[in-house]
Amino acid sequence: MIPASVLVARRGDVEEAEALLRCLSPEKFAKFVISDYYVPSRATYLSRYKLGRVRELVEEIGAERLYIYDDLRPSQVTNIMRELRINVVDKIGLILEIFALHAGSKEAKLQIEMAEIRHRIPLIKEWIHRSKLGELPGFLGGGAYAIDKYYRHLTSRLARLRRELERLRKRRAGERQRRWRLGFPHIAIAGYTNAGKTTLFNRLTGERKPVSSEMFTTISPKSSSVVLNGRKVIFVDTVGFIMKIPAEVIEAFHATLDEITYSDISLLVVDSSEKAERVENKLVESLNILKRIGFIGKPLIVAVNKVDLTDDMGYGSAQLARDVLSTTTLWEWSVVRVSARTGYGIGDLLDEISRRLPEKGIRAKTGA
Numbered sequence: 001m002i003p004a005s006v007l008v009a010r011r012g013d014v015e016e017a018e019a020l021l022r023c024l025s026p027e028k029f030a031k032f033v034i035s036d037y038y039v040p041s042r043a044t045y046l047s048r049y050k051l052g053r054v055r056e057l058v059e060e061i062g063a064e065r066l067y068i069y070d071d072l073r074p075s076q077v078t079n080i081m082r083e084l085r086i087n088v089v090d091k092i093g094l095i096l097e098i099f100a101l102h103a104g105s106k107e108a109k110l111q112i113e114m115a116e117i118r119h120r121i122p123l124i125k126e127w128i129h130r131s132k133l134g135e136l137p138g139f140l141g142g143g144a145y146a147i148d149k150y151y152r153h154l155t156s157r158l159a160r161l162r163r164e165l166e167r168l169r170k171r172r173a174g175e176r177q178r179r180w181r182l183g184f185p186h187i188a189i190a191g192y193t194n195a196g197k198t199t200l201f202n203r204l205t206g207e208r209k210p211v212s213s214e215m216f217t218t219i220s221p222k223s224s225s226v227v228l229n230g231r232k233v234i235f236v237d238t239v240g241f242i243m244k245i246p247a248e249v250i251e252a253f254h255a256t257l258d259e260i261t262y263s264d265i266s267l268l269v270v271d272s273s274e275k276a277e278r279v280e281n282k283l284v285e286s287l288n289i290l291k292r293i294g295f296i297g298k299p300l301i302v303a304v305n306k307v308d309l310t311d312d313m314g315y316g317s318a319q320l321a322r323d324v325l326s327t328t329t330l331w332e333w334s335v336v337r338v339s340a341r342t343g344y345g346i347g348d349l350l351d352e353i354s355r356r357l358p359e360k361g362i363r364a365k366t367g368a
């Protein structure tokens with residue numbers, strides 16, 4: 001749980017930003033939506049007027065953090081911190097906080113910490129520069145000396161992380177072998193943020209973990225075992241894909257998604273209530289991500305979700321998915337229409353999963 005927060009996002013990003021923020025279970029939050037065409041102010045990102053409005057929201061709910069879902073320059077972050085005397089987290093910062101909640105493997109954890117430090121260093125440099133000009137944000141206790149010390153700590157930690165990751169990479173192949181020999185079939189639930197992964201996970205595993213609309217969303221790598229036609233299988237609820245993922249965090253993103261790479265079957269959840277164009281774009285991009293993280297040559301079941309919200313029970317989106325998938329031979333794919341909320345199609349989905357399970361005693365080898 002994080003303290004009360006204010007979220008600033010562009011109209012086109014606000015759904016995703018809100019879904020991500022909810023994963024962090026803020027005590028409470030308020031949002032401030034800006035236009036997709038807003039040209040940020042050079043000094044403070046938000047104009048004088050917008051800054052004033054945000055200040056009111058911050059005071060109203062007693063917010064201790066300000067999340068701005070965009071790329072911010074270190075000088076902009078620092079200026080807003082000075083103005084509003086509040087912690088400022090940008091899009092990359094928020095994404096890394098979510099990854100940290102999901103990271104299961106040691107490698108993923110280290111990748112994320114490395115990305116966090118890399119993202120923080122330019123800000124710390126900015127503060128060192130400002131402290132020389134006597135312009136440090138007022139609430140940074142300790143002053144110039146403490147910041148210098150912190151900077152040195154970060155750079156040496158970064159060097160250690162690099163060495164550690166190199167060591168892990170060399171060992172990785174062997175570890176994967178061990179993993180797939182050990183366990184039961186793993187079914188990873190993948191897809192974009194807000195597609196309904198957690199809701200579907202709960203449906204399939206019968207767990208009653210709250211989904212993102214509620215206060216306490218499940219955190220950390222989530223998996224749960226279920227007996228399916230007399231066979232024990234493990235469902236894994238994975239971190240959501242994110243639109244326009246910043247290049248800076250791609251490595252950490254892929255590392256966090258290794259739960260999918262290791263899985264025997266992937267359920268790709270698609271939100272069919274979105275516009276056809278968006279459904280298609282996200283689908284194509286999802287397949288690219290699966291390829292990138294080495295999930296190939298294994299069964300891929302596309303769960304066309306939220307059909308209860310569509311006029312045609314999701315048939316249009318299902319056809320779109322078949323069209324996109326028929327151009328590739330990388331997966332043994334199939335498409336099932338479901339509503340994780342109402343339970344529609346869940347029986348069919350479970351049948352499809354049963355059919356696709358690897359033969360007893362043989363687990364599919366992991367890719368990459």
Ligand SMILES: Nc1nc2c(ncn2[C@@H]2O[C@H](COP(=O)(O)OP(=O)(O)O)[C@@H](O)[C@H]2O)c(=O)[nH]1
Pocket residue numbers: 019191192193194195196197198199200211212213240305306307308309338339340341342
């Ligand atoms: N109407 C409808 N809403 C759904 C369905 N599945 C999920 N939702 C809603 O979509 C939102 C996001 O769901 P969630 O499972 O948290 O998505 P995640 O980010 O992919 O884990 C929540 O408000 C869910 O209640 C569905 O089949 N139908």
Ligand SMILES: [Mg+2]
Pocket residue numbers: 197198199212
């Ligand atoms: Mg979720």
